[in-house]
Amino acid sequence: MDLELAALAGQAASTVVNGMATTGWEQVQRAVGELWRRARPGEADAAVRDLDRMRAELLAARRDADDGTEEELVSEWKQRLRRLMADHPELVPAMEQLIDEVRAAGRPEDFRAHRVTMKARASGRARITMAGRDVNITRRR
DSSP: OOHHHHHHHHHHHHHHHHHHTSTTHHHHHHHHHHHHHHHOGGGHHHHHHHHHHHHHHHHHHHHTTOHHHHHHHHHHHHHHHHHHHHHOGGGHHHHHHHHHHHHHHSOGGGOOOOOOOOOOOOOTTOOOOOOSSOOOOOOOO
């Protein structure tokens, strides 16, 4: 899997899922529907219906403080969007535009961060521990 494509898919998925819970919800529906109509016209209506269903799941998860469901939705959309761009690389600029448009339609505080980029370099007997969220470290001697 191309790392740049995966990163873009991850950013787009996070934006789409966060956008589902904002006042820019209609923008999310329109943008995703347009992407599918360009690449897979026969699947566009089903993709939009999936968004509607997943939006209900997301709103319930946020109400119940269920981060796991939200993470699953982001993961699912990441895979869908990655496959779509892998099959239709000409959609990459449209995916970048989707991210910009959906973010512009909402407020900055509406968008939770789901993307973490970390780099580390170790040498010798160094030990590196990195976490984008929760981490438990148990050291055995």
